[in-house]
Amino acid sequence: WYGISCDDEGYVTGIDLRDNNLVGQFPVYTRSDSIAVLGIPVPESHWYFTKYGLANLYELKTLDLAENKLTGTIEYRPLYNLRHLSYWDVAGNQLSGVLDAQVAPSLKYADFSNNGFTSMRRFEKYKVQSFQTL
Numbered sequence: 001w002y003g004i005s006c007d008d009e010g011y012v013t014g015i016d017l018r019d020n021n022l023v024g025q026f027p028v029y030t031r032s033d034s035i036a037v038l039g040i041p042v043p044e045s046h047w048y049f050t051k052y053g054l055a056n057l058y059e060l061k062t063l064d065l066a067e068n069k070l071t072g073t074i075e076y077r078p079l080y081n082l083r084h085l086s087y088w089d090v091a092g093n094q095l096s097g098v099l100d101a102q103v104a105p106s107l108k109y110a111d112f113s114n115n116g117f118t119s120m121r122r123f124e125k126y127k128v129q130s131f132q133t134l
Contacts, residue, residue, distance in 0.1 A: 011059035022068035027054055055081050062087040073097030
């Protein structure tokens with residue numbers, strides 16, 4: 001697939017869709033509604049019922065979604081599963097909200113510039129020392 005890299009075992013290791021005219025919500029996860037079928041309501045905050053999305057790409061190392069028209073917030077809890085993600089670029093989108101320090105624990109490079117984040121204070125406090133750029 002265009003912009004998708006996989007390892008020999010078929011796991012997605014890279015997504016490069018920079019400047020690709022992507023429009024819509026940041027693709028963190030899609031909740032599984034299977035538990036709702038049982039009559040148990042699933043609140044939006046229950047990310048652990050994730051079935052699809054970036055949160056399940058456990059071998060992902062690089063994510064470049066810069067210079068698109070992605071909106072919404074970046075929820076850190078599902079992305080905390082991305083233990084191998086070391087490169088993340090979402091510059092030049094329309095993302096907003098608070099960026100948390102717990103997002104993707106292995107990051108070495110990140111670019112979140114030219115978005116509408118209201119706060120990166122916790123992220124900067126705990127992550128910036130080892131970063132090449134913000």
